[in-house]
Amino acid sequence: MSKILAFTNQKGGVGKTTSTANVGAGLARAGQRVLLVDLDPQANLTKGLGLVDAEQNVYGALLGEYKLKAYPLHSNLALVAGSPALSGFEKVKGDELDREFLLKELLEPLRERCDYILLDCPPALGLVTLNAYACAQALYVPLEAQMYAADGLEKVLELVSRVRRRLNPDLSVGGIFFTRHDGRKILRRETAEELRELYPGLVLTSFIRESIALGEAPHLGQDIFTYAPQSAGATDYQALVAEILTR
Numbered sequence: 297m298s299k300i301l302a303f304t305n306q307k308g309g310v311g312k313t314t315s316t317a318n319v320g321a322g323l324a325r326a327g328q329r330v331l332l333v334d335l336d337p338q339a340n341l342t343k344g345l346g347l348v349d350a351e352q353n354v355y356g357a358l359l360g361e362y363k364l365k366a367y368p369l370h371s372n373l374a375l376v377a378g379s380p381a382l383s384g385f386e387k388v389k390g391d392e393l394d395r396e397f398l399l400k401e402l403l404e405p406l407r408e409r410c411d412y413i414l415l416d417c418p419p420a421l422g423l424v425t426l427n428a429y430a431c432a433q434a435l436y437v438p439l440e441a442q443m444y445a446a447d448g449l450e451k452v453l454e455l456v457s458r459v460r461r462r463l464n465p466d467l468s469v470g471g472i473f474f475t476r477h478d479g480r481k482i483l484r485r486e487t488a489e490e491l492r493e494l495y496p497g498l499v500l501t502s503f504i505r506e507s508i509a510l511g512e513a514p515h516l517g518q519d520i521f522t523y524a525p526q527s528a529g530a531t532d533y534q535a536l537v538a539e540i541l542t543r
């Protein structure tokens with residue numbers, strides 16, 4: 297039975313998509329069967345992994361137009377495509393009963409066939425994100441270590457406690473980890489240390505350094521292990537994968 301992990305932060309541009317792609321690719325290389333789901337209307341995960349002509353996406357499946365379609369990328373790695381139409385999901389669903397559980401129902405039949413399902417959440421806490429939280433076991437929150445980084449985190453943690461009470465008692469925070477880390481910047485070092493004190497046990501040991509290759513790989517439709525296996529980005533995501541596997 298698969299473990300469902302959601303990469304989430306309501307803050308934009310913190311590395312949710314980069315982490316979903318590369319943790320997914322790393323887990324697949326470690327022999328895990330992995331399914332990625334692009335839940336962001338920007339569809340950056342889909343484009344960044346080189347899937348350009350997907351006819352069926354998560355939005356159509358959520359509306360019940362067809363079954364969830366997973367496109368194979370590599371051995372052990374497949375992707376459910378995102379769609380710009382996802383931005384209208386909340387409006388279309390209005391106050392329909394059980395609208396928070398649509399993704400959970402779609403994923404249910406796939407759970408026997410995968411070890412991990414990774415959800416790339418949009419930078420907002422709307423209905424799409426609620427659908428992700430309603431079916432996930434663990435949330436992973438990427439943070440850029442800088443001032444106000446904790447604001448996005450607070451909002452996620454507030455929502456987690458509400459979701460636990462109402463939608464998904466099994467939801468937990470798998471971990472918080474720093475991305476785009478630059479050890480030369482004192483402010484960033486301090487923020488990271490403060491957060492470790494505030495949330496002991498939640499902040500992962502691994503962190504992802506700022507690395508040019510991580511920004512380049514999606515332009516070629518590749519994960520970091522394919523694009524630049526010797527890069528700092530590959531080393532850092534490899535360590536994060538190892539840590540996630542132990543949790």
Ligand SMILES: Nc1ncnc2c1ncn2[C@@H]1O[C@H](COP(=O)(O)OP(=O)(O)OP(=O)(O)O)[C@@H](O)[C@H]1O
Pocket residue numbers: 307308309310311312313314315336338340417418419475476477504505506507508510511512514
């Ligand atoms: N460690 C890193 N080093 C260098 N560039 C990075 C790193 N992590 C992410 N980036 C780049 O930063 C930008 C934002 O990253 P990403 O798309 O993963 O964030 P996101 O949280 O998914 O954003 P959004 O909230 O818009 O969905 C991208 O251009 C990505 O390539």
Ligand SMILES: [Mg+2]
Pocket residue numbers: 312313314336340416417418
């Ligand atoms: Mg993203």
